[in-house]
Amino acid sequence: MESVANQRIARVSAHLQPPNSQTEESCVLKRTDCRAKGGAPGFKVAILGAAGGIGQPLAMLMKMNPLVSVLHLYDVVNAPGVTADISHMDTGAVVRGFLGQPQLESALIGMDLVIIPAGVPRKPGMTRDDLFNINAGIVRTLCEGVAKCCPNAIVNLISNPVNSTVPIAAEVFKKAGTYDPKRLLGVTMLDVVRANTFVAEVLGLDPREVDVPVVGGHAGVTILPLLSQAKPPSSFTPEETEYLTKRIQDGGTEVVQAKAGAGSATLSMAYAAVKFADACLRGLRGDASVVECAFVASEVTELPFFATKVRLGRRGAEEVYQLGPLNEYERVGLQKAKKELAESIQKGISFIRK
Numbered sequence: 001m002e003s004v005a006n007q008r009i010a011r012v013s014a015h016l017q018p019p020n021s022q023t024e025e026s027c028v029l030k031r032t033d034c035r036a037k038g039g040a041p042g043f044k045v046a047i048l049g050a051a052g053g054i055g056q057p058l059a060m061l062m063k064m065n066p067l068v069s070v071l072h073l074y075d076v077v078n079a080p081g082v083t084a085d086i087s088h089m090d091t092g093a094v095v096r097g098f099l100g101q102p103q104l105e106s107a108l109i110g111m112d113l114v115i116i117p118a119g120v121p122r123k124p125g126m127t128r129d130d131l132f133n134i135n136a137g138i139v140r141t142l143c144e145g146v147a148k149c150c151p152n153a154i155v156n157l158i159s160n161p162v163n164s165t166v167p168i169a170a171e172v173f174k175k176a177g178t179y180d181p182k183r184l185l186g187v188t189m190l191d192v193v194r195a196n197t198f199v200a201e202v203l204g205l206d207p208r209e210v211d212v213p214v215v216g217g218h219a220g221v222t223i224l225p226l227l228s229q230a231k232p233p234s235s236f237t238p239e240e241t242e243y244l245t246k247r248i249q250d251g252g253t254e255v256v257q258a259k260a261g262a263g264s265a266t267l268s269m270a271y272a273a274v275k276f277a278d279a280c281l282r283g284l285r286g287d288a289s290v291v292e293c294a295f296v297a298s299e300v301t302e303l304p305f306f307a308t309k310v311r312l313g314r315r316g317a318e319e320v321y322q323l324g325p326l327n328e329y330e331r332v333g334l335q336k337a338k339k340e341l342a343e344s345i346q347k348g349i350s351f352i353r354k
């Protein structure tokens, strides 16, 4: 009896160790598969940058998502601690931690969805583009791992500047011969979340009753809320339109300034990332009519990437919706957005093709 108990304890303890050698690695993967099959059916999700300001609450919320059966937490620091902590939550998903580049491939093998919030955040006075020099290389390395280990996974890219990191990821996947435009999605959900919240404030509604499409990209004037398409249908004075558009466009900067050097939006971003990831998983499951905004490969404008509403299905962004009717204010905004977006997209593409 005692030896059976000891064996069980040894097995459980081994779960908590990140794999260090090839043998340990394959043992952990086998156990993961085994446990996942024994538990609730669901999807395998990896978070890259899981120990960060976004990564930690995102990991916690994904551990609570009933569609997730296996959750892999990868970071270059603190992954074991975050994993140990989150693994004690009595929800269905099995959690595994992976620390540093040598464990990236183990973190990615077999994943259905990879969420990437890895990289440095802004400090006051910086633009998202100021993050390019550091984050471009991080995103390239992580996407090379995705191309090698889980080329069919859906990728949710959060790392800024999203307007450039999505084109970088696309170029990495093209180089590897694995690019499927439907499966690469830049996460702009926080813009929609903010738009719903700020519009609800102005209209005196519950934010859960409001749905505002936000198109373009994810930086300054490239963030273009389409207030004329808000649900429920609402009219806004020119002053309200100006106030709301600017507040939505500057929402990230508002948080960066309030945090005064301690980073950018993390909690609202984790909420938005989970809302978006859950939509992707429902699409993968085959649910009908799952529609959210995302920054994707697009033919809606002359630009190769653009954020609009997309329909999420088994293969990712299966349908990219047109912009719909715009008012004059939005048409002017669209021209400004496209000008800045074109440069950011090109910068991302050139980073890989140089």
Ligand SMILES: NC(=O)C1=CN([C@@H]2O[C@H](COP(=O)(O)OP(=O)(O)OC[C@H]3O[C@@H](n4cnc5c(N)ncnc54)[C@H](O)[C@@H]3O)[C@@H](O)[C@H]2O)C=CC1
Pocket: 048, 049, 050, 051, 052, 053, 054, 055, 074, 075, 076, 077, 117, 118, 119, 120, 121, 122, 131, 135, 138, 141, 142, 157, 158, 159, 160, 161, 162, 187, 188, 189, 190, 191, 218, 263, 264, 265, 266, 269
């Ligand atoms: N798309 C969006 O709407 C938003 C995007 N962001 C962006 O998300 C990114 C992360 O923000 P925070 O979590 O606040 O930053 P953070 O600095 O708190 O966390 C980033 C994490 O990434 C990890 N990391 C760094 N290099 C890595 C690598 N090569 N592989 C794996 N992990 C690595 C770090 O160790 C750290 O744990 C930033 O680029 C930020 O600008 C932030 C808010 C909204």
Ligand SMILES: O=C([O-])CC(=O)C(=O)O
Pocket: 121, 122, 128, 160, 190, 251, 252, 253, 255, 256, 264, 265
């Ligand atoms: O503003 C930032 O740097 C972070 C971000 O993308 C956002 O909060 O929308």
